[in-house]
Structures are given as structure tokens and as C-alpha cells.
Amino acid sequence: MAQQKIFGYANRISVRPGEEISFHVNCDGASEADAQLVRLIHGDTGEAGPGHIEVEVDSPVNGRWTVKKQFTQLGSFLKVADPESKLAVAGDFSLMAFIWPTMPQRGSRQTILGRWDTLRNKGYALGINPAGHLEFWVGDGTEVDYVTAELPLLPKVWYLVGVSYNRETGRAELYQEGVLNRYNSLVGKVVPYDFASHVVQKFRFKPENEPDLPFIIAGALDEHALRGPFVNDLYAGKIDRPAIGNRALSRAEFDGCRHGGLPPAESVLAYWDTSRQYTANGVGHEVTDTGSHGLHARGFNHPVRAMTGWNWNGKDDCFRIDPSQFGGIEFHPDAVTDCGWEATNRMTIQDGLKSGIYAIRLRVGPGTGIAEEYIVFVVRPKTPTGKLCFLVPTASYLAYANEALSFDAQIIQPMTGQPPVVTDLDVETYEHREYGLSTYDHYEDDAGVCFSSYLRPIVNMRPKYRMSSMNITWQFPADLSIVAWIDHMGYDCDFITDEDLHREGVDLLRPYLCVITGTHPEYVSERMLDAQEDYVAGGGRLIYMGGNGYYWVVGFDSEMPACMEVRKLDSGMRAWAAKPGEHYLQTTGEKSGLWRNRGRAPQKLTGVGFIAEGFETSAPYRKMPDAWHRTVSWITEGIEGEVFGEMGLAYNAAAGVELDRYDLSLGTPPHTKIIASSGGHSDNYVLVTEELLYAYAGLTGSLDYRIRADMTYFTAPNDGAVFSTGSIAYGQALPANGFNNSAAHLLANVVNAFLKPGRLPGSNWTLEEKQWR
Amino acid sequence: MSAADGNGWINRDDQVRAHFDRMTRAYLLSILDDELIEEHRTGNGDHLSEPLSRLLAWCQRRPLSKQYAVKAEADGAFRLVSFSGRRGQPPRYIGDERYTTLQEARHGAFLRHIHDLTEK
Secondary structure, eight states, rough: OOOEEEEESSOOEEEETEEEEEEEEEEOOOOOEEEEEEEEEEEEOTTTTOEEEEEEEEOOOOOEOOOOOOOOOOOOOEOOOOOTTTTSSEEEEEEEEEEEETTTTTSSSSEEEEEETTTTTEEEEEEEOTTSSSEEEEEESSOOEEEEEEEEEOTTTOOEEEEEEEEETEEEEEEEOOOOSSSSSSSTSOOOOOBBBBEEOOOSOOOOOOTTTTOOSEEEEEEEETTTTEEEEEOOEEEEEEEEEOOOOOHHHHHHHHHOOOOOEEEEEEEEEEEOOOOOTTTOOOOOOOOETTOEEESOOOOOEEEETTOOOSSSSSSSTTTGGGGGEOOOTTSSSSOOOOOOOEEEOOOOOOOOEEEEEEEOOOOOOGGGEEEEEOOOOSSOOOOOEEEEHHHHHHHHTTOOHHOOTTHHHHHHHSSEEEEEHHHHHHHHHOOOOOOBBBOOTTTBBOOSSSSSOOTTTSTOOBBBTTTTTTTHHHHHHHHHHHHHHTOOOOEEEEHHHHHHHGGGTTSSEEEEEOOOOEEEHHHHHHHEEEEEEEEEEEEESSSSSSOEEEEEEEEEEEEEOOOSSSSOOSSOOOOOTTBBOOTOBBOEEEEEGGGGTTTTHSSSSEEEEEEEEEOOEEEGGGBBBBTTTGGGGGGGGGGEOOOOEEETSSSEEEEEEEOOTTTTTTOOOEEEEOOOOOOOOOEGGGGGOOTTTOTTTTTTTTTTTTEEEEEEGGGGGEEOOOHHHHHTTTTTTOOOHHHHHHHHHHHHHTOSSSTTTTOOOOOOOGBBO | OOOOOOTTOOTTTTHHHHHHHHHHHHHHHOOOOOHHHHHHHHHHHOOOOOHHHHHHHHHHHOOOOEEEEEEEOSOOOEEEEESSSSSTTEEEEEEEESSSSSHHHHHHHHHHHHHHHHHO
């Protein structure tokens, strides 16, 4: 019997009563699964806490679901809409494209462009053969003819490649010339390589043009008995301005294109101008054919745009300055942003279902490990009813979705200071990789992953999951510790997501007296940031429960809101670095990277911002002098002694993992109080790179006083306020000792105060000389 | 001698790294003793002595294919695995030991590194 495993995803991450959500499931080794709607309360199975807690909920969808094997189309490519088969060329033709291949010697065939049936050997295509040489081939369904360049293509070098084909004579002439300049390629002009190759071959066979064969850029049609048709022979690298002509172009005509000209207008069957359609707000998925037939192409699995093209001059760093230099579209054979599975089941959220975090729990066979799946979604209220609102940081869940740092990143053990702890689930998902990568991973060709979506199983967005490299809960399952505390305290709380906030703005927050964040709300769009700033300025009370929050500038795909984009660049604790000229989001046109580098350091909203990260150990907080200030002494009321937060599920204390610091120079409101601060962290805690001007020895926990979590508080206009813990580990400290601990007690002081309308405690003290006890 | 990559390129940086590694290992062998191993066995990962910090830095910075990890088994035991260092290739089990606690398993991984260090 095949190994039993089950994975799934939902088409939405946030849904209201009365709205429908669909579930998409892939199962091996079983045809039925037990399904149960559950409300998730706590997700950390560590012994120091209450363990996993879920509540089964009555629902019509509970019971046996029919499940089956579903397949995922991996790889990004462009498919051309050609309903009249204009590209099933009966006579002579030419193909051309500027290319910047990243893995020419990948060892498998890569199709740059063509109309090719891999299974039946029919059609034509220009591509790269498994040995890394440019190749053109045609097939008649029985035989295939090839013409191959003499020299292998070099990785990350721009070329103009093409072929002229005369059907009558069978003459096929390859064209390969380097077009590298001082900026656009990995190497420059000083490298004594020969980039050019021109080879002529006389073909014996002619291409057979099937009427339904699609024209694909960066892939070719294939077919599997069980799976059906799919796109294979995927290309890795950039393609700029691919084209097909209706006659055999001369070498001089190719040379004209190499020097920046267009192919002769009368010869163009299709010319996909990849630099078209840019606006100040980004670019979508359609690539315009400027030829007379209008055979536009559409991207699948998010080919990366807003990338430099073959003619990038190194000066204009954004497509908004001169889109013509940004025609490069980058393709990755292992990209996936939508698994596209058939819906297995659907449900309409029943009226009266309490707002919260829910999941469809699916089990097959043993019902544990890879035989158990939780498809997580948030039920938001039909209309706001709670006083408290938990802002579920779904953008940050996407950023870390399916990260595999333990397996691929040599740097992770030096960072965490400990060997990873992997499970069967980690090994299974790493080995098969069909559910895509996180923005912490690299594609096979070493490019950083800039897109992540929830239209695929996300194995680490589920209860009970521990991040293998750190062996603690992280993001979603860590945030459940805050959810469990809210549940334990009996607060009337509504749940909303980053996606909701991005779409609806501050109006979504206004009904609430207090908004509380997750442990690590690191990825934030401009609309999300604006909404929270306006909420606080308008009298809202924000509790920032984390560390390293409000950090990366992200955008959401307006055509597919499930998909988020980020580009990592310049500075910051980052898993990869976007290439020069590729720092702007294709989804919005904004410069990505750190909010700090856009003039909006997190200190301006929360009082604190990222200063250090470390693993293995956490530390308690120590009260700072402000803790006794009469305006804020209510925050630590009932906390005996100077030290608190001495227990927790993330390395046994409340201040740890990623830490934030008060910093007036970065915009901490000047009247901010430091209630408490941690310190004495181990030397595994290191200063963040964005703080570095000159590096010097000793920027670690035991030597640098800046490495600490600051707990801060400041008041805002209209009775607003912001309280920040400055530590990821704080949320995971709440459930320790049956929720009876100093970190939980202190947070209750703050939430209870924030949930009372009107003046905040301590606000009657206005004369400075009376404010100290 | 460094091997050529898929593009036929030889990364000479590997040669310099190997030289640095030889120097580092010579130093580590000069400070390695039972006391250091005991410090790791009983430690909580907090503030470490300088010799142990340097030894762990060598262990943790080795190439991915020479790093060890702990596999948490479904039955609650822990075993050691080694990464392939090749994308998509799963880790393989190292030895037959089954550890009762994570601390023991991590110390087991540390001892594997010590074995590698002293065998060379």
C-alpha cells in the first residue's frame, strides 16, 4: 500500500458567516478522509504549556470526504493566446529572444519559446539542450531534427539568440551573440570568452503543426497518463522581447535587433514587448504582442517582472524611469503560486459561528504526521462585535510558508547555534517540493523567492508545527499562544487578517477599542501600515506583541490577492538580495526592502524596532525607572520585584528570539516610556545588519548593550496608545504555568485598561514633579 | 583540488577555505579536552566558554553536507541525520543510536563533529 499522506489548502484565508470557502485536497494512499471543522485554541505541544488545544465544531462538512491524488504544475512560463493557430506556421519562420539563462547546464532540456509537443515530438522550438547549448529543433511526430550551437551558453550573461528556418529547403541557421554591457551580466568585457555561435544545418524533417498545440515561452507541452497535459522542459532565467517572424530573417536583420532595432515590421508574426504595460503602480501578468494579430501572452505561477532587461544601462534603477530597460522576465522551473487543484469540498460559514481561527482537520490512516492536515482559515465577524481585535499576520505567514532553511541554508546552524530538529513532515515536504517555497528560500537557480501565496498547502501554517531550525513554534502556531491566552481570559475578540486590512483599511479597525498583533508581524503593505497609523492617531490602542515587526515592504497581487510579493535588498536581516535594478515591486511599483529605508522605521508606530536576533535561550525583563512613573505604573501593577517574564515556551523566558529596541533617532515618539528591558543575552544574539555602518568585533549579546527587548508605552492623540513588548517570545510566554505568570499578568493589565473607553490610566497626572512615586 | 561546478568553473575560494579550515582544526585540537566535551553535555546553550564557542563555531559553519541534525521520530525518540547538501535530496540517518532526550541527541551530534575533527 502506498504511504498515506494528505495535504490541502483553501481558496480563502479569511471568510465571514454567509460566505463560501472551498477546500482543495491532494491525498496519496486513501480515497476517503475524515474531515472535522475545529476551532484552534493553542498549537504548541511543548511540555511547559497547555499543549495542543482545539474545539470540534458541528458543521455539515464534517464526515467522510472523497479525496484523490492531485497534481501540481510547477514552474513559471508564459502561454500565448492563439485561438486561430496563427503560430502553426506552414512556411518559413524565425524565432528570437534576448535571454539571460541562469542554469544552462541544468542537465535537462529547457525550451525558450516554441510550439512543441514533448510527448509526440511534434512542432518546433528554440531552447537549450541538456549540455547547455542553444538548440533549435523540429519534429514531425516520428523524427526530430536539431541544429546546435558550438559553444555552451554562459550563466547570467545576456545573449540574443534566434533561428531562421526555411521549410522548403530545410535550412536552419542558429544565431547566438552576446549582448553583455558593463552592467547587465555577471561578467564584463574583460572576460576573454567567445559568446557567438552561428551554425547552419539542413533538416530532413519538417515540423508537424497540431492545431491545438499551445505556443509557450519558457516551457513546452508534455503529457502524462495519469496527470494529463502539463508544461515541462521549463526554462530557468530571463527572457526579453521574444518574437516569431513569418520568414527566415537574415543574419544582418538579427544584428539589427542586437543593436536595439526591431525586426522588420512586415516579418513579424508576434513580438512580445515585455517592456510594455508598465505603469507607475507596477505591471500585471499579460505580456503584450505588438504584432498585428495581438497574440498576447499570460504568465503562470508568477514569472517575475520588473526585472532588468538586456539593455539595462546600470543608471536607471526603476522601471518607472524607463520601462524599455526592464523587459526581462525571470522564469523559475520550481516556482508555484497556485496549485490549481480541483475543489474537494466547499462550505458556507454558518451564521453565528464565533469569530476565530478555524481549520478543517483531515485525517487518513494513522491520522498523525503526514497523514493529518489542518487547512487553516480565519472567520471574521459578520459585523464587528468585539472590543478587542486580533490582527492575524497572514502576510508574514506567507513569507515563511514552507521554508526549508534547515535543509538548504548552510548559514542556519551558525545563526541558530543548534542542530535543527526535523520531522517526517519536514523531510516529506522537502523531498517533494511540489508545494513551493518561502521568501526565505532560493529557487533552484539560486534566485531569491519573491512571491508566496496560500493557494497551495502550507505545512508550517498549522498547529503543532515547530520550525525545525529553531525547534520552537514560529508565526502561526506561535500566534496561537496569544489566541489561547485571549480565550483563557475570556475577552470578546474578533479576528481579522492582513489581507482584510490591506483591502479595507482603517475602517476595519475603527470599531475596536484595542487591536493586538501576532508575535512576528514582519511583512506589511503600505495600506496595512497606513491603517494602523491612522487607527492609533484616531484614538485606537495598539498592542504590538512581537519582535521584528513592520519591517519589510510588501505588495499584494491585485489579480490574485492570495499572493504577496517582497524584494529583499540593501540592508536588513535577509535571506537573499535582489539584484541591482530589481528593487521595486511589480505588484505596486513601490521600492521594497525595509520600511526603515523608506522613512517609516517601525519605531515611529510602535516605539521600538528590530535590533537583534538569537536562538537557544531567552531572558527575562527587568523594570526600568519609568515603570514606577505614575502615568504608567499601572502597567506593572501586581508584578512583584524588578524581574519578570522568567518563563515561556520559546526558550523558557519572555524576551527572546527577535528583539526590538527604543531609538529616538529612528522615530520613537519622544514621550515614550521604557517600562522594562531585557539584557544579558547570549552571544548567539547578534546585532541586525541595518544598524551596521562599520562592523567591529563584539556586536553580540554579552558585549553590546543595545541587544535587548524594550517594553515601551506611549500615548497618542484622542486617548490612543501603543504598548509594545519588543520580543517574539513574549506571546509564547503567555501560556506558561497554566497562564499564571508575570508576562501574562502584565499583558492583562494593559488589555484591561485598553478595553475601557475614555481616558487611559495615569492620564490625570500632568505635573512632572508629582509623577514619580 | 577543487572540483568544477556544472558550468565547468573551479571555485578557487574553496582552496583558501580549506587552508583556513586546516588552521582552525589545528587550534581546536590543541584545546580539545574532556572538560570541553562535558561543558557541552551539561550546558544549556547560554553563555559558553570561549574554547567551546570556537569549537561550536567550527561545527556549525561546516559545509551543509557535513552538518548534522536531529530527527524527531514519530515514537518520541531522536536520531541523528546528515544533510545531503544536494537540493531535494533527503537527509540520511547517521548511526543507529536512538536518544531519549533532545539534549542527548544534540550532544550526540556534537560528538560526531568531534569524531570528524579528530579523525582528520
